[in-house]
Amino acid sequence: xxxTKKRGNDGLRLPPGPWQLPVIGSLxxxxxxxxxxxxxxxxxxxxxxxxxxxxLRLGEIPVVVAxxxxxxxxxxxxxxxxxxxxxxxxxxxTMMLLSARRVQSFRRVREEEVSRLVDAVAxxxxxxxxxxxxxxxxxxxxxxxxxxxxxxxxxxxxREEFLEGLDEAIKITSGFNLSDLFxxxxxxxxxxxxxxxxxxxxxxxxxxxDYAIKQHEQRRAAVAASAAAxxxxxxxxxxxxxxxxxxxxxxxxxxxxxxxxxxxxxxxGAGSETSANTIQWAxxxxxxNPRVLHKAQAELRDNLCGKPTVTEDDLADLKYLKxxxxxxxxxxxxxPLLLPRECQESCKVMGYDIPKGTTVFVNVWAISxxxxxxxxxxxxxxxxxxxxxxxxxxxxxxxxxxxxxRRICPGMTFAQASMDLxxxxxxxxxxxxxxxxxxxxxxxxxEVMGIxxxxxxxxxxxxxxxxPPQDAP
Ligand code: HEM
Numbered sequence: 001x002x003x004t005k006k007r008g009n010d011g012l013r014l015p016p017g018p019w020q021l022p023v024i025g026s027l028x029x030x031x032x033x034x035x036x037x038x039x040x041x042x043x044x045x046x047x048x049x050x051x052x053x054x055x056l057r058l059g060e061i062p063v064v065v066a067x068x069x070x071x072x073x074x075x076x077x078x079x080x081x082x083x084x085x086x087x088x089x090x091x092x093x094t095m096m097l098l099s100a101r102r103v104q105s106f107r108r109v110r111e112e113e114v115s116r117l118v119d120a121v122a123x124x125x126x127x128x129x130x131x132x133x134x135x136x137x138x139x140x141x142x143x144x145x146x147x148x149x150x151x152x153x154x155x156x157x158x159r160e161e162f163l164e165g166l167d168e169a170i171k172i173t174s175g176f177n178l179s180d181l182f183x184x185x186x187x188x189x190x191x192x193x194x195x196x197x198x199x200x201x202x203x204x205x206x207x208x209x210d211y212a213i214k215q216h217e218q219r220r221a222a223v224a225a226s227a228a229a230x231x232x233x234x235x236x237x238x239x240x241x242x243x244x245x246x247x248x249x250x251x252x253x254x255x256x257x258x259x260x261x262x263x264x265x266x267x268x269g270a271g272s273e274t275s276a277n278t279i280q281w282a283x284x285x286x287x288x289n290p291r292v293l294h295k296a297q298a299e300l301r302d303n304l305c306g307k308p309t310v311t312e313d314d315l316a317d318l319k320y321l322k323x324x325x326x327x328x329x330x331x332x333x334x335x336p337l338l339l340p341r342e343c344q345e346s347c348k349v350m351g352y353d354i355p356k357g358t359t360v361f362v363n364v365w366a367i368s369x370x371x372x373x374x375x376x377x378x379x380x381x382x383x384x385x386x387x388x389x390x391x392x393x394x395x396x397x398x399x400x401x402x403x404x405x406r407r408i409c410p411g412m413t414f415a416q417a418s419m420d421l422x423x424x425x426x427x428x429x430x431x432x433x434x435x436x437x438x439x440x441x442x443x444x445x446x447e448v449m450g451i452x453x454x455x456x457x458x459x460x461x462x463x464x465x466x467x468p469p470q471d472a473p
Contacts, residue, residue, distance in 0.1 A: 012353040015053035015064055018044055025057030036449055038336035041065045042366035053352055064354055065337075067363045069373060072404075073397040074349045075341060075360055080405035083341035083360055097238055097263075103414045105235050106150045107312050110418055113146040114425045115309065118469045121430060125463040132435045132460035136280050139422065143276040146418060151264050152216040153223075153237040158208055165205045166269060172198050209261035213239060239264065267411070274334040275415045277454045279422050281332040282324055284459055285380045287432065288440045292382060296320055300428045301467070308470040310425045312417070318424060323382035325419055329392055331380060333401035334452040336365035341407070364400055365453075373398040430463040 018029045030040045045051050045067040052068035066072050075083050117138055124133045144163065148156040156162055216239045236244070242263065246255040253259075286293040299320045304310065315321075343358040354360070369377045375384065390396045393412070394404035402409035409415070426432075434443065446456035 012355065013351070015055040015352045016048045016051050017055035017057075018048075020057055024059060027058050029056070030058070036447060036453075038363055038365040038453070041337070041361070041363055042067060045363070045366065053350060055352075062355065062358045063361065064343075064358050065361045065363055067366045068370070069367055069398040071350060072362050072364070072367055072400060075362055076394075076397065076400065076404040079347060079349065082344050082347055084406040085342040085344060097241060097267075098410050098414050100413050102241075103417055106146075106414075107417075108235070109146055109149045110421050111309075111311060113142055113149070114421050115469065116145075117142045117422065118425050118429050121426070121463050122465055122469050125430065125465050130436070130462055132462045134458050135283055135461050136276075136455060136458035139279045139283075140272075140276045142422060143272050143279075143418065147268055147272050148212075149237070150414075151238045151267065152212050152219075153239070154215060154219050156212055157215055158211055162205075162208050162212075165201060165208060166272075168197075168201050169205065169269070170273075172201060205265055206261055209265055212264065213257070213261070238267070270409075271411045271414065273452045273454065274411075275418050277334045277452055278325070278328055278332065278415075279419055279426075280455055280459055282328040282419075282423055283426065283432070283461070284443060284445060284455065285328060285331070286324070286427075287434055287461065288443050288445070289380050290440060292324065292380065293427070293432070296324055297427050297431070300424060304428060304467075306467065308467070310421065310428050312421060315420050315424060318420070320382065321420065321424055321427070323385045325416070325423065326385050326392060327380055327382040329401040330368045330374075330399060331378075332453065333364045333368060334454075335401075335403075336453050337361040337363055338400075338403050339407065362400070362403075364403075367397075368399050368401070370398070429465065429467050429469055431466050433462040433464065435460055435462065 018026050020026050021028060029044055030037055041054070041056075044056075045054050045065065048054060050068075052066065052071040054065050054067065056063045056065065066075055120138060121133055124131070140163075144159060145155045148154070148159070216237070220240070239260070242255065242260045245251070246260065286296070299318060300310075303317050304314055307314070338361065341360040341362075343354050343356055343360060346356045347354055367373070371377045390399050392399055392401050394400060394402065394408045397404065402412045402415075434440065444457050447453045448456040
């Protein structure tokens, strides 16, 4: 059906958008194009002559989607303050929690956990037969355990239950649920039933966080006892930092245990799936692009000259590896529409009216695949970043996989450190083969939307040990 341009009926000049139906507004345009909102929204913008801004009404919610570099700059920089509706102070506080110095202090955790991953893969490679390893699962375990150790000082004893709880949270919050789209309708709330499920899930997750903090306290007591005996101490983990800040007091809003639990849960939710997904997408793209895979392995093996382990000291020289992560984030940004922003005061953007209360998405996925800014935009080519000085730090608006401005991801440095080391170790110690009979171009790259965009199917690969890890079986 033809898309038509839309003009506001109260004299406003709204961005163009597809035709709307009564009650549901533009929702059918997204539903008919499948559940991947970033792809559906990109398709609509393209059909409206590559409109940098489009206007949709999803149920009762007015939505504007930015799909060009200039439009992204408007929302993330020029008018950042009017759209950054989360309190800035909370982002700043999280940033302090994850400052470069503190990220550095967790180096030992990352190195130990990556070493466990390498040992587990080496054990699988040594098993009889040619069974493939579930790379997605291994990477998820690596990231979960690393993030938990950083937060509570230890691997979480109830990891499986916790992951199930998060999975349920992802199911509840993903897609469009009726009560979000029709906030004023009691019927939508009843039919959807999401509120009840969300409440139960919230209760369960907080109960698990109680347990995590108890586990932390017990560990601290044990460490203190042995430190008194041998005079050694341990790095502060994030719960230590939060409890210390709580004790020092003097904050505008007192740091209650409820807030501390919410911060841990938020950090885990925001930090684990995103990093794990990016490593999985990187491995997937490498399997589809053997030339890039071999070049990365040559860089690693030339630089490390047979060393038994990759450490963070080795990473500085691995320029190509870093370009691979950058190119992966370009084609597979984990949070493709960034977090929704809300217009605080009506304003004009690129000549269009944006009414107060409008929800704004920035379609980073569409922008970082746009032929206007990228040659061979759909092709995985890490070398492109050798000739253009474009980085993901939030100043180049054609490439903002971590967002930009006041709401930029506070975990960017943390994520980079974990992803670089994990990918380096996987490529250094092992050669990787696709399961028998599968050609590189046949590898399934379908996406599914949770809180983040992840692989629809787990990635299975066959490892062949090239550089045995130190304590290999
Ligand atoms: C590849 C890995 C990651 C990617 C691609 C990513 C991406 C993002 C993006 C796009 C946002 C929203 C920014 C915006 O709307 O402008 C965000 C927010 C955030 N990220 Fe990350 N992130 C990653 C890893 C991490 C890690 C490791 C942590 C912490 C350990 C983390 C913690 C957060 C937090 C706390 C927020 C704010 C959430 C909120 O506003 O409620 N992220 N991230």
